[in-house]
Amino acid sequence: MSERMIATIDVVLLTIQQQQLSVALARREHEPFTGLDALPGGYIHAETDRDSLDAALRILRRKTGVNPPYLEQLRTFDGCARDPRGWSISIAYFALVNAELLLQAGHPGLSICPVDALRRLPFDHNDIVQAAVERIRNKSQYSSLPCHLAGERFTLPKLQKIYEACLGETLNKVSFRRKMDELGVLEEIAGQTEANGAHRPAQVYRLKAEFANALKLLQRGL
Amino acid sequence: MSERMIATIDVVLLTIQQQQLSVALARREHEPFTGLDALPGGYIHAETDRDSLDAALRILRRKTGVNPPYLEQLRTFDGCARDPRGWSISIAYFALVNAELLLQAGHPGLSICPVDALRRLPFDHNDIVQAAVERIRNKSQYSSLPCHLAGERFTLPKLQKIYEACLGETLNKVSFRRKMDELGVLEEIAGQTEANGAHRPAQVYRLKAEFANALKLLQRGL
DNA sequence: CAAATAGTGTCTTTGAGACATTATTAA
DNA sequence: TTAATAATGTCTCAAAGACACTATTTG
Structure with missing residues (x-):
């Protein structure tokens, strides 16, 4: 047939x-x-x-x-x-x-x-x-999608590098952080930081449980 | 099998x-x-x-x-x-x-x-x-897609109604026209207008030939 | 002229990017 | 203390929405 x-x-x-x-x-x-x-x-x-x-x-x-x-x-x-x-x-x-x-x-x-x-x-x-x-x-321009590439725990500088790898371009740090804040899918792990050389350590974050298997979208892109 | x-x-x-x-x-x-x-x-x-x-x-x-x-x-x-x-x-x-x-x-x-x-x-x-x-x-938020619903010739007020039907919300007239201008997919049909009541008639437009079968995208949405 | 919609000018507000400043660590 | 990156405050500029005003038509 x-x-x-x-x-x-x-x-x-x-x-x-x-x-x-x-x-x-x-x-x-x-x-x-x-x-x-x-x-x-x-x-x-x-x-x-x-x-x-x-x-x-x-x-x-x-x-x-x-x-x-x-x-x-x-x-x-x-x-x-x-x-x-x-x-x-x-x-x-x-x-x-x-x-x-x-x-x-x-x-x-x-x-x-x-x-x-x-x-x-x-x-x-x-x-x-x-x-x-x-x-x-x-x-990647308007959603939390790349967060799923980041593993369980991650810092904002690392997440920004992931977004940049996805998009193939560098991003403005201030804008990136504003957008992550606006997305509201991340939560600080209180008190936990990650040292990575001779400088201030970065705050560690994770995806909020309710977004572990969902996407969050932005009205306007990055 | x-x-x-x-x-x-x-x-x-x-x-x-x-x-x-x-x-x-x-x-x-x-x-x-x-x-x-x-x-x-x-x-x-x-x-x-x-x-x-x-x-x-x-x-x-x-x-x-x-x-x-x-x-x-x-x-x-x-x-x-x-x-x-x-x-x-x-x-x-x-x-x-x-x-x-x-x-x-x-x-x-x-x-x-x-x-x-x-x-x-x-x-x-x-x-x-x-x-x-x-x-x-x-x-419809960021492309010329709805233009394909408009037929051969159309006025901007009619095209805006089509976008609004697609999006399910009304749009700001000035912003809509700025975006259509920015998209650059439309061309005026010189001298041709469409009267539709006791008021100023509207200019008639058509899709430029090169966009008849293509989409044009905006960086930022409507 | 009145009423209605088309089309445009311009002001206000929002938000993105640039830049500067402070914070915190290791050497 | 210095050097390095994290984090944040703030200024500037671009763009979206609001509003008002002009243009053009019919009755």
């Missing part, structure tokens, strides 16, 4: 490594392109996955070992030209995780590559990564 | 009727839900559609008779619960068209319903419409 299609999931798992926005790649174990690095992906299992979000979580867990604090659908890539096996549908997802968590999982076959230094990937995976980068650039 | 799925397209075709953001519905000709109004949709044809965008255009032409000036992917709705036939994938698209063009096509079985007065639709089509409304609300 021609209406039945190959349906897969691909996940763009982004993280910050050495102040660079980077993407997790998994060595492919199956044909086609066996042995090459590509986005973590796999088939939807209609018997066990309730929906594609479920499938994306399962695939991420299996291929990267992490349960990301942020996961949303990116968009669907499809057509007759993107897969040598023929007409295919890939529902692409977009996930964020702290780099330490990802390295801690230490999954075999996994690598992390800065998005600006990405080589040619199989299928249309370069297009998918590009769409994810556009999405994070866009949302 | 369990990885082969039912794959369909659904299109949210939006228009403005009586200053209200409205959605085109088509009477269903096939099971399930035969005879009920639902989003125009159909199967992807792997033999003839190069990709899902192609399929969306074909389906729109067949079910509504129009070739919309704006069409983009919305997102994919999927899972075991949304279709009585079982696990399914619907790649949803989002289209804009001028109401006159749509009525001119006069396609049988087609109706137009304000999104705020929408009754219960089959499948998860209410969710899909809601996602489309969120998308247009969002993009």
